[in-house]
Amino acid sequence: MKLNGAQIVIECLREQGVDTIFGYPGAATINIYDELYRNEDWLTHVLTSHEQGAAHAADGYARATGKVGVVLATSGPGATNLVTGIATAYMDSVPMVAITGNVTLAQLGKDSFQEVDIFGITTPVVKHNYMVKDIRELAPALREAFQIARSGRPGPVLVDIPKDITVEETEYAPHRPVFDVKRPVEHIDPVVLELIREAKKPMILAGGGVIRSGASRSLQAFAEKVQAAVACTLMGIGCMPYDHPLYTGNIGMHGSMISNISINECDLLISVGARFSDRVIGKEGSFAANARKLHFDIDPAEVNKNVLVDGHVVGDIDEILKTLLPLVEQKDNSPWLAQINELRLENSHTYDEDVLSVPTILKRIAALGSPEDIVVTDVGQHQMWTAQHYPFMKPNKFLTSGGLGTMGYGLGAAIGAQWAFRENRVVMITGDGSFRMNFNEIITAVRNKLPIKIFVMNNYALGMVRQWQNLFYDDRFSATNFDDDIDYVGFARSMGADGFVIRNVGELDDVVRQAFASPKVCVVNCIVEQGSNVYPMVPPGKAIHEAISK
Known part of the structure; x- marks a missing residue:
């Protein structure tokens, strides 16, 4: 049967068992979005607030499920906004397929409106990428993209599709996907x-x-x-x-x-x-x-x-x-x-349970939660404290950006995880610095009724960089102390979420219980000491057993 390029994209997604994609529309992908509208009975598109959030959501979905995450964006700035999320997935070996639109074939190379060489830009941070210049190459490219993304060492693959390819027609025959089969190890030295x-x-x-x-x-x-x-x-x-x-x-x-x-x-x-x-x-x-x-x-x-x-x-x-x-x-x-x-x-790690510290908060969140909870972090001190103190009992319950260290990763990833596991509690641990980077995605969570529990470890600082300045730069706190006082509770409620604040240990359990009981997205503003540092810490140039332990 003959199909146009946009229809082939959708049919290839159907072949691969995809039922959810994350993205943001634009002119170069409008024909694909028209087909999404026609197929919304089986294929759900999650509209995020920003393409970076969509990439992180596809990443979180993939980490939580083990499936390939899929993200869709338009040409130019839409495509470049995906790059941080693609690089995050690449560094942590996360299976992802990113589909981008581009200008027409005739407009390529002419500095056309919203034209960018996303193929060249992403080459260092993908397992493979494709620029589809022939409609007959579209289905094979998409099928290979999924196979490459999930086989061997997983990772992201990008498929860039010029707009005129989405309207051209060619013969299309369904294929059964080839899922990676684990090969036995034939030889042990x-x-x-x-x-x-x-x-x-x-x-x-x-x-x-x-x-x-x-x-x-x-x-x-x-x-x-x-x-x-x-x-x-x-x-x-x-x-x-x-x-x-x-x-x-x-x-x-x-x-x-x-x-x-x-x-x-x-x-x-x-x-x-x-x-x-x-x-x-x-x-x-x-x-x-x-x-x-x-x-x-x-x-x-x-x-x-x-x-x-x-x-x-x-x-x-x-x-x-x-x-x-x-x-x-x-x-x-x-x-x-x-x-x-x-x-x-x-x-063993020690901390004063009578002080509202991040370890104290994490221990109480875990005690009042469940081993089935999925915990997502951003990047910084709170991430390291979570790695040290949260009692993870099962795999795929800790989602974080390791290799790239992407601040702003957390909320998009939490959205992807919560979308995949509606019955599980998703807890996001973030810092006030990381949270500000992508907190626009609260709108996405609220719109889709994803009851993510967000705990902001608010120390009025970029804590990890400030820690380095404290330990190695004689307290020269350059651009790391915040002198503003954002009303995170008011912000959350203005977005349609619930908001709470914790100022001392006496309030901790009650607020955590209220947040967990709420059917809404919750933002919990945890006021913690600015000068607290994460220990152990290995100083520059030292062996790991020479870490500063306090």
Whole structure:
């Protein structure tokens, strides 16, 4: 049958099982939006307030569900507004397909109105991208885009479609989508098994690849069998239950001292789906200096890129661990685990529960909430406190921007997660600095009746940068202290949301309960001390076990 380009876009989305897309319309995509109108009985379009919010929503949807998130934007500024969200997804290996409109083929390269080379702009931050210049290439490009986005190491793919391609016609035949099939791991290097067998003090560094692979149960079984302590990167948080006796917490610049010291003491480090980022390893050459190292990863380009290893296995993480489990013997590393427990007693996070601090607030939110709650953060001090103190028990419950560190990520991502899981509570933890960047998306949440609970950790500052200025720049607080006093409660209510304020610990539980009970979007303004710093913190140029602990 013959279809025009706009119809082919919609039919390809149907083939791929897409039922929700996020976006913002414009002239270059108007024909696609006309087809969305005709297909609204099965395909829902979520209109955001800004294209960046749409990209983050597609990202949050993908992280929460494991599906490919889809975002649609027009040409020029619409397309460029997606770039931060695309780069965020790229750095954290999130499957996303971004569809953009462009000017007609005849107008390309002529500085036409709202023309931009989005293909060239996004090349460094996508797994692949397409500029469709022939209507016959449209369906194959879209199908490949979804396959590339979700296969191997996931990531974003962009498909740019000139406007005249959306009106041209060609023959179209439906295809059954090819979903990525996990391939078995055919070979394990004997050195891998030998190093695991010989290790007396093994430690696992678990990253986002564990969660992307759905390998949390396999990881736990593997750790228990080889008696290894488990530290998580920011992206790996939730792959081991917070209260598991082998779990030592997050690692790196603001990691737990238990993890940071243990890495320096272990004799074998097994990196599982982690990429050895600079925020994890600290001073080069001092990271796990006493340990032999193994690396399990789906991306061969990551092996020996940042840290040289003694052995590796390339493949899907879940398949690697399932292959290894029957090959390794049950070990007894009691002395090592006793050493870990001693470190746990000596270096556990402490805070004054009588003071309205961010850790206190997080502990009460968790206590009054559920393990099924999805917690989304922006970027800054509040993000690090959440990684340290919130007791995540399951994977896909902690959504945050790790690699790119995108302030303003949180609310869009929370919208995507809440859209996907209407029955789950979605809690957004943000700072006053991050919240201001994209708080226009409250309108989107209110319009769509998404009852997200937003807790603003309001210290009247850009807290993380201020912390650096405090510790390393002799308190020269340049552009980090806020002398304004935004009425977040009034703002929330003016948008159709509920607003609350917490000024002391005595109000904390009551306000959290009120927010959780409300059927509306809620903004809770938490007034916390401006000068509080996140500890531990690794100073510049230091090894992670040399972190400042208070």
